[in-house]
Amino acid sequence: MSGQVMPCCPQEIGSLFLFEKLTPEQLGRLCSTGRVERFEPGPVYTEGEPATCFYVMIEGTVVLSHRVAGDDVEVGRTSQRGVYSGAMQAYLGDRVRQVYINSMRVTEPTRFFVLSAETFASIMQEWFPMAVHLLEGLFFGSKSMQRAVGQRERLLALGSLSAGLTHELNNPAAAAVRATATLRERVAKMRHKLSVISSGPYPREALANLIEVQERTAERVAKAPTLSPLEASDREDVVTDWLDDHGIPDGWRLAPTFVQAGLDVDWLDQVAAAVDEEILPGAVGWLNYTVETELLMDEIEDSTTRISHLVDAAKQYSQLDRAPYQVADVHELLDSTLLMLSGKIGERIKVVKEFDRTLPRIPAYPAELNQVWTNLIDNAVSAVNSxxxxxxxxxxxxxxxxxxxxxxxDTGTGVPPEIRGRIFDPFFTTKPVGEGTGLGLDISWRIVVNKHHGSIEVESVPGDTRFRVLLPLTAADPDTIPEEAA
Structure with missing residues (x-):
């Protein structure tokens, strides 16, 4: 949707908190490459459409919504000047799918400063040097971790699952925190090293060559191969010898980092050829900081991605943002339940998945099926432990x-024949007092049979117990399926 184009005033744009630190020249460029648009009440853009514009509100009221199970759920409403939305990830280019991640509408005549996605991306890349990008990465990474940690209170409501999940979250979160602290230190040392090099009596061409080597180094780190311990040890010896031969102090300390990043003697020869001999030790030291920052950022990315996957699994398991009844993929439900229960299953029990992923999605109550999986897995774990x-x-x-x-x-103790006919009775349990309510299989039976019109079968001998849940591929009465599940 397009609005009415209006004059752009650099002073007004500069009063918005997003742009308040920009120079008059930069504000002038914003006004010349962007535009001010006035929108009447109604939609501005829709979730899922190509993200073509970046919007910063000058005055008015915006409402952001997100589509959940076919419904648009309001997630934010504000009249604060300077709030922004739209193509916020345009500077990442093709690395992410450039679509609007929410819908935006205005409830009163509202003015926006608007930049095309291409212009926004080019300005971001031009105006923010490497150090700023590093600091921004640390900032947004810490924000992501804070949001992940903020989920812990909600996760505690999952009862017996909370201990295992919290342990799983703590590991990557702690790793990201450690890597972030180390990254700050390395960035500071890299700035200092660059200052020392740039203040020396080196020609401009030598410094330009050093910058080019740094860029090629960062690219090579991203493609580093995975080495066996023996291969890594052999390469470290060779790299250490090269560093010692070229008068680089503490070569034994630098070598493991270079090898981990996929840098070898051939690369070092290229570095030596690109810079003067007197600058080589300082250049190698500076490039070592470059390698370390790249590796640390990879570690932060891996850790926060792990946190994101765990939070996604918790949402999938709890179905907090899903319709109660929908067409579901049982494999997604099983994967999330196994991940949520990984702490309880432990390392001594091997989990084997034999999934036929060609199976169709089925109409179901996913949150309740997850409860069935949980009860059956919990019983299997108890049997194996016994x-x-x-x-x-x-x-x-x-x-x-x-x-x-x-x-x-499971390969546990099995279900004795004399009690096999009672295991689905309410309050019947073979677990010690305090460890079971006797309701798990009764609830599972009611969910499968009464709500899904399926069945549960049991076969058991010591060392081989099998619980089978059979579910229909179609709803018993198609007219009863909610629209969002069809």
Whole structure:
């Protein structure tokens, strides 16, 4: 949707908090390359459409919404000057899919400063040097970790799952915090090293060559191969010898970092050829900081990605943002449940997935099926622990007579024949007092049979117990499926 184009005043644009630190020349460029548009009440852009513009509100009221199960759910409403939305990730280019991640509408006549996505991307890349990008990365990385840690209170509501999940979250969060602290130190040292080099009696061409080597070094780090311990040790010896031969102090300390980053003697020869001999030790030291910052940023990315996957699994497991009844992929539900229960399953129980991922999605109540999976996995873990604590849990999916089958097989103690007919009775349990309510299988039976019109089968001998959940591929009455599940 387009609005009415209006004059752009650099002074007014400069009063917005996003632009208040810009120079008059930069504000002038913004006004010459961007535009001011006035929108009447109604939509400005829609979630999922190509993200073509970056919007900064000058005055008015905006409402942001996100599509959940076919409905637009309001996630924010504000009249604060300077709030921005739209193509905020345009500077990442093709690395991410450039679409609007939400919908925006205005509730009163509203003026925006508008930049095209291409212009926004070029300005970001031109105006912010490497150090600023590093600091921005640290800032947004810490914000992501804060949001992830903020989920912990909600995750505690998952009861017995919370301990394992919190442990899983703490590991990558702690790694990211450590890497962030080290990264700050390395960036400071790199700035100092660059200052020392740039203040020396070196020609401009030598410094330009050094910058070019740094860029090629960063690119090479991103493509570093994975080496075996023996291969890494051999390469470290060779690199250490090269550094010692060229008068680089502490070569033994630098070598492991270079090898981890995929840098070898050939690369070092290129560095030596690109810079003068008197600048080589300082250049290698500076490039060592470059390598370390790249590796640390990779570590932060890996850690925060792990946190994101865990939070996504918790959302998938709890179905907090999903419709109660929908067409679902049972494999997604099983994956999230196994991840949530990984702490409880432990390292002594091997989990094997034998999934037929060609199976169709089925109409279901996903949150309640997750409860079924949880109860069956919990019983399997208890059975294996009773048999000595080591064993295998195998989860299979298959198609049988127009029904989708989910089977849980464990190598535990088994279900004795004399009690097999009672295991689905309410309050019947073989677990010690305080460890079971006797309701898990009863609830599972009610969810599968009463709500999904399926069935549960049991086969058991010591060392081989199998619980099978059979679910229909279609709803019993298609007219009863909510629209968002169709």
């Amino acid at each position: 048999a000595g604590g080591e064993g295998t849990l195998t989860v299979r999916t298959a198609l049988k007579n127009d029904q989708l089958v989910v089977e849980f097989q």
